[in-house]
Amino acid sequence: MIFGGSGDLAMRKLMPALYNLALQRLLPAAFCVVGTARRPLSDAAYREELRLAVSQHSRTKPLNEEVWRSFAENLHFVATSDDRGYGKLRETLDRLDHELGTHANRLFYLATPPPAYASIVRAIGEHRLRGDTGWARVVIEKPFGHDRESARELTEILHTVFREDEVFRIDHYLGKETVQNILVMRFANGIFEPIWNRQYVDHVQITVAETIGVEERAGYYEQAGAMRDVVQNHLLQLLALVAMEPPAAFDDKAVRDEKVKVLRVLRPITGDDVRMNAVRGQYGRGFIEGVAVNAYREEPGVARDSRTETYVALKCWVDNWRWEGTPFYMRTGKRLPKRSTEIAIQFRAAPHQLFSREASEGLEPNALVLRIQPNEGISLKFGAKVPVQGIRIRSVNMDFDYGASFMVEAPDAYETLILDALRGDATLFTRRDEVDQQWAFVDPIMEAWGASPTDPPIYEAGTWGPIEAHVLIERDGREWRKA
Template sequence: MTEQNPLAEGAESDRRAPPCVLVVFGASGDLTTRKLMPALAELADGRRLPAAFCVVGVARTEMADEDFQARMLADMDKPSAAWESLVSGFRYVAGDYSHPDTFAALKRVLAEVHAARGTGGNVVYYLATPPQVFGEVAAALAAEGMSKPEDDGSFVRIVIEKPYGRDLGSARELDAQMHASFDESQIYRIDHYLGKETVQNVLALRFANAIFEPIWNRRYVDHVQITVAESLGVGHRGSFYEGAGALRDIVQNHVLQVLALTLMEPPATIDAQGIRDEKVKALRAVDILSVDEVGNEVVRGQYDRGWVEGGEVPAYREEEGVAADSRTETYMAMRMQVDNWRWAGVPFYVRTGKRLPKRYTEVAMEFHDVPHLPFGRKDTRGLGPNALVLRIQPDEGITLRFGAKVPGQAFRVRSTSMDFSYGAAFMEETPEAYERLLLDAMVGDPTLFIRTDEVEQAWRIVDPILEAFADPSFPVAHYQAGTWGPREADRLLDRDGRRWRSP
């Protein structure tokens, strides 16, 4: 199959999925109803799905086709006619993944669907199950001869949800299991952050403009701050979160992906290989801490009771499914260094946390001061460093902060900003991340999916931190819910003479 390049000019209007079947494992779960089905409904409404398209749900819950269809309709707020019509063709297979019968039944259903719907043997498997069964499902598909396409130009792909492993060792193990059944070119490891418009816009901003790239380096950039803040706590996912923590849940994937796009060199071409080669090169340049250095560069935090968005919230240790003496981090901050010509000596400060004052994600680049400020101290009291802020969510856009004269007789200079807002600048609707990525997987474009070497490199960066955290004497700094994190995180920047931005 030829690959379409979704980032290329002109590809937008004719981007449609080819005839295919989407097989969703874990079809009774939260991700399926909250993300995948709404994304498919948007694609259906936008006429991006062909007539020859079908969903086959697979899960252990007993359901007939009609029950599954009813569920996929009931979970949608206002189902459109296009969605109702699509859902009426959905099929469902109930069964345990450890049982070959499940896959034999799936094979029969797929054969029926291909024959009845003209989907041409094209299949995209989506693993929306808990990660412990990823390898098992892949192996069972291979055992039934369902992991490779026929020799007739059809395709078989597999989309894998995060988390991709728990550390470097388990990620490699999972890779070995996946590669035993599928070629790397068939594997689409999803990180929904890469489906966000503003994350992709980092590429446009950097590589389609002459004015940013010349200053995108150590000569002009003083430091970079990446913030991924959530106001929510762990909700009902306490027991899941206990085994994850902010490092695995956010930093290893979303933060390092955004970091890679910020750090990378310009690729020769904006295609899957060009972009992923440069991203992995960038991640390889990130300085890997030794376990002994972690205490000095990383702050691990956990929220106590507090107030968020006007409501009183419990401490993490009081949440359902969380141990009363849990040491799992709901917050972490770290200082990273990048060892290459572009970034040597520029600190990258990263922080992420739950129960912070608001949901907010940004990459902020602060620039060096001018070499000489020809104004009096008093006249520049309101002047901060120049900053370029990529706002990833919510209110997606870009802010450029600079100094301007305050109107009046005196020559006072104060910081002000130019704002670009996605919502206001374009009439086009921004597709949801899952909508974008599902279509990419069906079209066969892996650009915004993570390649095996990227996953490995991300775990190499994270592994020493995990090892340090595993030591019971590693401090857990507590912070009140509704604040911007523990004081220890402020000290991480204080000692460098810098401060966290206040979003």
């Protein structure tokens, strides 16, 4: 069941993901998709729209007509603009259950704008769409509320119809191969975990950089900003995965328990600390990949005096035994020079400098970099002797390139996550208490910024954020990596 079945998300992500799952023979034998939206649409017209969307957005091309035909036979559409529509929806679901023998196992995917969540959940309850037998799960997209309070309200609404273990909050970052690989790298290998702590790690940098501007999302983005759009979910998730303790098992409870523990000890940035440890910025005019681009305030749908932040840099502390004294620097922004998501673990320098200053001029501290996108991979930076007479040291990279090592294209995050949701594996989804802790961290900063009389500093599009962000890290004698 996809609510918002003819919307952008369904067209660009969900349907191509489902189609690719079908292509890989990963969908169950008896399976169908019912899309719903306000505007009326026949099954045939719906299928045709989806066909176009999938052939355009699928990661595998061209469309396999045979597979599509059989997949499309199980696509249905019901318009739900009123109670009658929901009644019809229920009839359709019951009929399909009967035909396919699916025992009313139902996955509800809320692919609508967040304001519609409440009424949809209510309707699912009132019209008893959950069915009497079988399982029911609901997948919802971020944002999960706009602050701690509203996130709690949303959870309460969801809980009127679904139990917490039936709620799958999706953060598509967690579906990425390389993000899951953080856990594999840390906990399937013996050599990293012993040095994964304050004793060896000088600091950690997490970067989520985009080159795109606000595009068509101004309506949402004006309210959200970079903090709610990226920090609250993606950045804090990455932080949790890097900083967490080894879970006892790779299951949804153990993994998420450990993540929550990290979020709980993430030192809040409040009051005066905000000025010191949190930097916001908003992009001005500039150039991206050689093309002149507008300032944020010139974008369609954005207020001319908007104070929404499009850039955030933070210095955080994880107050526990493992990380005492090791700062985590995080940054995210739009209209930065390059699209890049990565986590860099920067290790301490060798304790004793054996080589002359001149010889080691090209030497940088060891760093382990987990590249999430693009060019997924891992690289380890270390010093090596340059092949000349005498000693001259330079940093070199030992590189692991995902694509070149496995020679297969990684599945799209949505494929992974939808399949997990169908299987009922919630490991890669965000639990209520995680969301709650994420907001507990974000809210005080947003409050301080909201109360501040000044505008966010402007940075030129195509640069790495405002000068304040550089000050934030250079004050500590460190610098942002050249991502």
